Amino acid sequence: MSIDARNHEDAETFDGTGDESGGEPGDDENRSPIQRWADDWIRNPEKAYAVMLVFLGGVLLTTSLFPLYWLFNVAMAPPGQTDIPLIPATIDLSAFVQVFQQVPFARFMFNSLFYAFTVTVFVLLVASLAGYAFGRLEFRGKTPLLFALLVLSFFPPATLFIPLFRAFNQQVPMLGLFTLPVEIYGTPGAVVAPLSAFTMPLAIFILTTFYGQIPDGLEEAARVEGTTRLGALFRVIMPLSAPGVATAGILTFITVYTEFFFSFLMTGNSAAEWAPVVDGVIAFQTQYTVRYDLQAAASLIAIIPVAILVVVAQDKIISGLTQGALKE
Amino acid sequence: MARVKLTDVTKQYDDVTAVDEMNLDLKDGEFICLVGPSGCGKSTTLETVAGLTKPTSGTITIGDREVTNLPPKDRGIAMVFQNIALFPHMDVYDNISFGLRLRNFPQDEMDERVDEAARVVRLQGMLDRMPSEMSGGQRQRVAIARAIVRDPDVFLMDEPLANLDAKLRVNMRTELQRLHKQLDTTIIYVTHNQAEAMTMSDRIAVLNKGELQQIAPPLTCYNQPANRFVAGFIGSPSMNFVDATVGDGTLDADGYSVSFDTTAIDGVAEGDAVEFGIRPEDLYLADNSGEAEDPSRTFSVTTDVLEPMGDEIFVYLKPILDTTDDGGMTDFEERQGLLMSVDPATDIREEEDVEVALDRARIHLFDSDTGDAISHGVVADADIEAEAERDGAQAD
Numbered sequence: 061m062s063i064d065a066r067n068h069e070d071a072e073t074f075d076g077t078g079d080e081s082g083g084e085p086g087d088d089e090n091r092s093p094i095q096r097w098a099d100d101w102i103r104n105p106e107k108a109y110a111v112m113l114v115f116l117g118g119v120l121l122t123t124s125l126f127p128l129y130w131l132f133n134v135a136m137a138p139p140g141q142t143d144i145p146l147i148p149a150t151i152d153l154s155a156f157v158q159v160f161q162q163v164p165f166a167r168f169m170f171n172s173l174f175y176a177f178t179v180t181v182f183v184l185l186v187a188s189l190a191g192y193a194f195g196r197l198e199f200r201g202k203t204p205l206l207f208a209l210l211v212l213s214f215f216p217p218a219t220l221f222i223p224l225f226r227a228f229n230q231q232v233p234m235l236g237l238f239t240l241p242v243e244i245y246g247t248p249g250a251v252v253a254p255l256s257a258f259t260m261p262l263a264i265f266i267l268t269t270f271y272g273q274i275p276d277g278l279e280e281a282a283r284v285e286g287t288t289r290l291g292a293l294f295r296v297i298m299p300l301s302a303p304g305v306a307t308a309g310i311l312t313f314i315t316v317y318t319e320f321f322f323s324f325l326m327t328g329n330s331a332a333e334w335a336p337v338v339d340g341v342i343a344f345q346t347q348y349t350v351r352y353d354l355q356a357a358a359s360l361i362a363i364i365p366v367a368i369l370v371v372v373a374q375d376k377i378i379s380g381l382t383q384g385a386l387k388e
Numbered sequence: 389m390a391r392v393k394l395t396d397v398t399k400q401y402d403d404v405t406a407v408d409e410m411n412l413d414l415k416d417g418e419f420i421c422l423v424g425p426s427g428c429g430k431s432t433t434l435e436t437v438a439g440l441t442k443p444t445s446g447t448i449t450i451g452d453r454e455v456t457n458l459p460p461k462d463r464g465i466a467m468v469f470q471n472i473a474l475f476p477h478m479d480v481y482d483n484i485s486f487g488l489r490l491r492n493f494p495q496d497e498m499d500e501r502v503d504e505a506a507r508v509v510r511l512q513g514m515l516d517r518m519p520s521e522m523s524g525g526q527r528q529r530v531a532i533a534r535a536i537v538r539d540p541d542v543f544l545m546d547e548p549l550a551n552l553d554a555k556l557r558v559n560m561r562t563e564l565q566r567l568h569k570q571l572d573t574t575i576i577y578v579t580h581n582q583a584e585a586m587t588m589s590d591r592i593a594v595l596n597k598g599e600l601q602q603i604a605p606p607l608t609c610y611n612q613p614a615n616r617f618v619a620g621f622i623g624s625p626s627m628n629f630v631d632a633t634v635g636d637g638t639l640d641a642d643g644y645s646v647s648f649d650t651t652a653i654d655g656v657a658e659g660d661a662v663e664f665g666i667r668p669e670d671l672y673l674a675d676n677s678g679e680a681e682d683p684s685r686t687f688s689v690t691t692d693v694l695e696p697m698g699d700e701i702f703v704y705l706k707p708i709l710d711t712t713d714d715g716g717m718t719d720f721e722e723r724q725g726l727l728m729s730v731d732p733a734t735d736i737r738e739e740e741d742v743e744v745a746l747d748r749a750r751i752h753l754f755d756s757d758t759g760d761a762i763s764h765g766v767v768a769d770a771d772i773e774a775e776a777e778r779d780g781a782q783a784d
Contacts, residue, residue: 088511176404224462226435239675262601275471275473277469277470277472277473278473278475278544280440280460280467281467281468281469281473281534282475282486283440283459283460283461284438284439284440284460284465284466284467284544285461285462285466285486285487285490285534285538286461286486286487286490286491286538287461288459288461290734291490295476299477300476300477
């Protein structure tokens with residue numbers, strides 16, 4: 061740039077715009093409130109983070125809790141009303157009682173809880189053994205086996221419905237050799253067996269990680285003290301992996317409790333035929349009428365067991381349980 | 389209480405032999421230490437006795453039962469681990485009584501035994517604490533109580549003191565010795581700390597690379613090491629090793645030679661390359677050489693570094709070589725230096741020439757190739773000494 065260029069008319073204009081865009085400190089009064097605000101946030105990013113956090117938290121809470129609130133609103137509305145106000149006109153809890161009077165809703169809930177509980181116990185038991193093997197033993201083919209489990213967990217369960225349905229109805233021989241000795245279709249077994257299989261891989265992965273972290277010394281100490289390997293698993297490794305066991309258990313429980321596809325199709329439609337809780341909610345829908353208020357109330361009631369479980373288990377998920385076990 | 393016998397025990401991991409044909413025969417009530425550097429197979433040996441690792445071949449007998457294929461719980465053993473391994477989810481009482489509960493002991497007998505064990509390790513009044521609330525030493529005592537409460541035939545201890553601080557370690561060492569006297573149980577103790585091995589054990593088994601080097605009482609290992617490895621491993625600071633050649637009635641090292649009677653020792657002949665070892669306390673300054681059992685003639689060396697320890701001074705000595713070119717060797721051992729310990733009151737400075745003598749009775753000769761000990765102590769060659777005396781008298 062030559063000296064001439066500096067004295068050119070354009071140079072003046074350039075200086076003027078430079079001043080306005082506010083590179084210099086100390087001329088706050090020249091800038092708009094938004095500019096000052098942005099400047100403040102750039103200098104103190106923690107302020108920005110705090111605002112973002114509140115905003116994000118608010119969005120998450122609204123999106124997750126509003127549907128529940130809406131369900132409550134629907135349950136409050138009188139039967140047949142389709143125009144639901146944002147704030148209920150009256151608080152009338154009779155729908156929550158009617159739910160149990162019109163259909164055996166308690167039995168529907170029991171069915172689902174029974175599935176969830178049975179599958180959870182079975183999965184924790186089997187996945188513990190698998191988790192012990194994968195997490196603590198060295199054997200040939202360990203990685204391929206784990207990989208196979210992973211693949212299994214990606215498999216869409218729906219594709220297995222037809223073959224399982226036929227097998228449970230004794231229509232196809234298992235492995236081409238024998239048909240099932242009894243018809244499983246319509247019994248709890250028809251739900252528990254496939255759902256156990258589908259929830260198993262995740263439980264195995266969680267427990268493998270946790271069991272693998274328990275120091276060898278503790279297991280060896282238990283074995284020297286007089287347990288078998290299995291005894292050490294259940295007396296020492298499992299209690300010390302309580303957070304992992306709780307996590308795997310809760311995930312399994314919730315998955316099965318809220319499962320619809322298999323538990324709906326593998327059982328009858330009435331509560332006595334082991335129909336799940338979703339059937340109980342649908343039961344308020346007849347050929348001619350739909351009781352949306354009762355369905356909403358039923359849905360809210362169905363949430364309660366899971367909500368209680370999560371609250372209770374949160375206490376149980378104590379990390380740092382192994383503190384002091386070993387001198388680091 | 390029981391005898392423990394290992395016969396040809398070998399443990400192989402893929403291509404590594406962790407324990408190679410180990411033979412050990414422990415007497416009833418004996419306190420034996422397995423020592424060796426890291427990775428020498430001492431822990432693996434202990435694990436095979438415990439049943440936590442199955443040997444590739446060989447047999448293990450405890451008492452008069454062969455236990456090679458029995459699970460740990462049926463072997464009548466108790467073990468104290470290096471990392472203590474208390475069950476963190478149980479209080480002290482539950483930790484100590486864990487083994488008893490598994491064996492369905494009645495409650496009152498269990499209480500009695502736990503109280504007794506807690507008394508022995510001085511843990512009364514702490515039975516309801518959790519391990520996380522205790523100090524390292526207390527935890528270690530709980531681990532020991534857990535081991536003694538079942539009254540096992542054999543105690544296995546895998547570096548139980550390694551994770552404690554120095555002061556606590558010495559305390560626990562004496563406590564363990566007291567315990568051994570009190571219980572009179574066979575103890576197999578693994579450690580890489582030779583001070584622990586020397587002070588506590590009836591016999592030491594020195595291991596290296598999975599092979600048993602020597603099993604003998606501590607002082608025998610110290611005074612009559614079976615080979616160069618044992619000689620170097622036992623004793624702190626380590627024994628000096630010097631490459632030498634056997635001459636005509638002399639042991640010739642770089643810069644000096646020591647006369648000895650070659651005919652009195654089997655297996656050495658003139659011209660043999662040998663390695664001789666001498667402990668730092670068996671080197672003397674010329675003035676003090678009278679303290680040696682059989683002092684050699686003095687020779688000149690240069691002092692290098694001094695390490696005053698308070699109760700003694702370690703002096704690094706460099707032999708004076710004919711040539712000033714040391715071939716680029718900087719390492720003390722490579723230069724065949726000698727470490728000498730002297731009285732702290734000695735007036736000695738770095739980089740000065742001093743006259744030193746060796747105690748012939750304490751020279752160890754090792755075969756240069758195999759490292760096996762040829763002789764512990766050599767005797768003076770009468771002819772040469774007489775000649776030297778005459779020379780000395782003439783010079784005066």
